[in-house]
Amino acid sequence: MKIGFYGAAKEVTGSKHLVTLDNGTQFLLDCGLFQGSGEEIDEWNKNFGFDASKISYVILSHAHIDHSGLLPKLVKEGFKGKIYCTPATKDVTEALLEDSASIQESDIKFVNKERQKNNLPDLKPLYDIKDVNKAISQIETVAYDTPFNIDDSVQVLFLDNGHILGSASVNLVLKEKDKTTRLTFTGDIGRYNNRILRTPQAFPQADIILTESTYGDKIHDPDPNLKFKLLEIIEDTCIRRKGKLIIPAFSVGRTQELLSALNDLSFENKLPKIKTYVDSPLSERATDIMETYPECYNDRMKAFMKKDPDPFGFKGLTFIQSKSESQALNERHEPCIIISASGMAEAGRVKHHILHAIVNSRNTILMVGYCSPYSLGGKLVGGAKEVKIFRSYFPVKAQVKKLNGFSAHGDYVEMLKFLSSQNPSDVKKVFLVHGDENVMHVFKNHLNEAGFQNIYIPNYKEEVAL
Ligand SMILES: [Zn+2]
Incomplete structure (x- = not known):
């Protein structure tokens, strides 16, 4: 198998990781929008760098737009498979994608008015509400704590990771010929003192971990008041x-x-x-x-x-x-x-x-x-x-x-606590995603100190064979 890092590589948005199994099956972990402005970001959002029609399915960790925001574009480019997520993630994703389509519609109207003044051709949004509706119709929900066989090669288990409503760590068992690989994608790791949501659930032992690292160099101010x-x-x-x-x-x-x-x-x-x-x-x-x-x-x-x-x-x-x-x-x-x-x-x-x-x-x-x-x-x-x-x-x-303290992302102590469900010597490789590069290097040191080895920081569009 191999994993391609098509977003949230040395940065915090555009979460999108492409898994290709030995039998040729390709699936995506998240399909997020790159957020921010500038020509480079526009280009990343316009071109996936892979063929959408060849993706068999998407497994979505949570609804935030930097994780779900390009699903309608994937559908527009020929993706016909299912999108697996928790029931709450489906509802929140629907609300956020509809909002995203309407923001794009009004932004593009404004931009095109300016372009028309300079005799430039109109630009088109990344997708519209019809693409959103189609993407939502392709969602199949899987409840927390329920192992689900997507096909003969892939089993998924969503566990609550306490980040936002419906958010989950994605725990996969991948079967290729005589090899079984346990792969966990942490999604965005939540807090251990959220006012509303549960604390992140411990996850089963993995061979390969893709972990977020947003606050890999910070400790949040613990503030009960x-x-x-x-x-x-x-x-x-x-x-x-x-x-x-x-x-x-x-x-x-x-x-x-x-x-x-x-x-x-x-x-x-x-x-x-x-x-x-x-x-x-x-x-x-x-x-x-x-x-x-x-x-x-x-x-x-x-x-x-x-x-x-x-x-x-x-x-x-x-x-x-x-x-x-x-x-x-x-x-x-x-x-x-x-x-x-x-x-x-x-x-x-x-x-x-x-x-x-x-x-x-x-x-x-x-x-x-x-x-x-x-x-x-x-x-x-x-x-x-x-x-x-x-x-x-x-x-x-x-x-x-x-006011600090309302963050939905755990700090590095909370992320290490989340990862402490693992026996580090059984983990063969850790990939750091979803973080600024300098922060990732600090988090890598913290992980080393906690006993994790083979920690790798992939580049954008890099594919790593496993
Ligand atoms: Zn998030």
């Missing part, structure tokens, strides 16, 4: 300074964690009587999906729901759907909390809220997730005195705060 820190910021902004608190947040995962923390405070009668708005249709949909899978919650959450059956809903919370309601929020001046996407404040409605709030020192912009240094969120966290939003520059007069 996160909700009280959030409360301090709310009281300072909304009560003392009578301002607005704007929180850019990813629609899936982060928004629900924030709502759960606010709900806890409300349940304990600690939340001030101010309005909270979630201004993102995708976030509302993601919250609805989350509520349909209480079996994925951890014990803390299940016990809490015996006291409060609506863990994401509290007095004063409103979900905003329409654009006009969203715009109307900017005309209002009373203190409030606005949670809106995107998480890095690069796109989406939150950009408008920041634009209106940034020029007034009464307001606070609170970042709760990883931000690339080039994103608007990253620039704010980096202490920029002035930022460009759409086409204009604005002085940063609002307070900018950051």
Whole structure:
């Protein structure tokens, strides 16, 4: 067999690993979109580097767009096989891919308007909603903890890895003639103290491991008092300074964690009587999906729901759907909390809220997730005195705060804990994927110290025979 690394090789997006068995069967682990902008990224998203029509099936670790975002393009290019994932991943993927298609549609309209002015031909999106619907129709769900034989050569077992709703480690038993190989793809490894989700499940002994390495050089601030820190910021902004608190947040995962923390405070009668708005249709949909899978919650959450059956809903919370309601929020001046996407404040409605709030020192912009240094969120966290939003520059007069601790990715201690289910001397090879190259080298040292040998950092499009 061989494995080709067609994404998330020495970087964090585009997760896509092509397994070719000795009998010629080819399947993909994930089919993610490369995120960011620039000609190189456009090119990577346009050309897979392999023939989509020859892929027999895809095994999807979780719904995040950097893992699922090119599935519709794979289908558009002739992929006819099944896509295997957990039931919750199917629902979240459907929501995220529909959103991705509609973002592409509106972005391309804008770009083509500019191109027409210069007599350039129109560009086409990577895919549209029809391709999304077709991809979703090819999904077959497999429950957690249930070994499933895809064919005579491949058995898959999804185990909860605690990253987002539905996320899984992919544990494969591959049979080739007289050889059996146990291959585990960790997917994105979650946290051991998530507010909502279970801790990552130990996985069976593997011969080959493909592990993520996003935070391979970091330890997250362990913060059991996160909700009280959030409360301090709310009281300072909304009560003392009578301002607005704007929180850019990813629609899936982060928004629900924030709502759960606010709900806890409300349940304990600690939340001030101010309005909270979630201004993102995708976030509302993601919250609805989350509520349909209480079996994925951890014990803390299940016990809490015996006291409060609506863990994401509290007095004063409103979900905003329409654009006009969203715009109307900017005309209002009373203190409030606005949670809106995107998480890095690069796109989406939150950009408008920041634009209106940034020029007034009464307001606070609170970042709760990883931000690339080039994103608007990253620039704010980096202490920029002035930022460009759409086409204009604005002085940063609002307070900018950051709360660490809401990350959906484990730090290196948590990743090592996850990998401690393994006897390292039985693992023949470890591939590091999904991380920046310099971080991977640090994580490689940590793995060496934990007893793992033969750790390899593959290049983009490199194929390794095993
Ligand atoms: Zn992820």
